[in-house]
Amino acid sequence: MARAYSIQKIYATNYETIQWGAEWKAAFGEPEDNGVWFIWGNSGNAKTRFLIELAKEISNSRKLFFNSLEQGNRLTMRNALIDAGVDASNKNFIIGNESFEEMGERLSKHKAPTACVIDTIQYCHGLRFQAFTEMVKAHPKVLFIINSQAVGKNPEGKIAEKIKYDADLKIWVEGFKAISNGRYNPGGEYTIWGEGEAKYWGTKPNNSTNEN
Incomplete structure (x- = not known):
């Protein structure tokens, strides 16, 4: 039988949360530092740029593996890292191209x-x-960040839809900004590229973002 918890026990629990900058906290709150986050969006909206900026921010406090299945070690990936301002000396940020099993x-x-x-x-x-959920359960202290392609405003494919449904933090990327759709700070926004965002949404540029 699964273990039950009293309200008192839940209130007394100390949860480990992500420690990041004020801009990230304003957009996405203080989510737990494990579990599953899900990011999705259509091509041409700076989703890769956002993903790398997010990984860079998280790698400030912990070791991160970026499994680049789509681009691998291609020139486009290097350019994206440069654009996001990832320091070559950052030893916490590791990139590979590995199968799910590897x-x-x-x-x-x-x-x-x-x-x-x-x-x-x-x-x-x-x-x-099922294999994905087993992986997450096998590594309860790991934060899994899943990037997905989209069809319209929905994730592409059944497995992507299921992962999104269960994810703690859901982030939709459109028009050069990332929008929180999950359980943490819904509606919060992070500007990826101020000028592009202003042109897309018809607003004044947000100059507070890191535009390397």
Whole structure:
């Protein structure tokens, strides 16, 4: 039988949350530092730029593995890292191109990363939702950040839809800004590129963002 918790026990629990900058906190609140986050959006909206900026911010406080299934070690990936201002000396930010099984082996090693980005879930060919949930349960201290392609305003594919449904933090990227749709600070916004956002949405540019 599954364990039950009293209200007093829940209120007394100390939860470990992500420690990040004020701009990120204003947009996405203080989510737990484990579990699943889900990001989705259509091509041409600076989704990759946002994903790398997010990974960069998280790598300030913990080791992160960026599983670049879509771009790998291509020039486009290097350019994206440069655009996002990722420092070459950042040893907490590791990039690879591994199968889902290989990634699981990496996360099981001593001093393994405690944050993992999958870019994108559609490139995990043949992956079943059950296998994904088993991976998450096997690594309860790891934060999984899932990037997904979109069809219209919906994630592309059944597994992406299921992961989004269960995710704690859901982030929709459109018009050069990221919008919180999840359980933390719904409606919060993060500007990826102020000038592009202003042109897309017809607003004044937000100059507070990091435009490297």
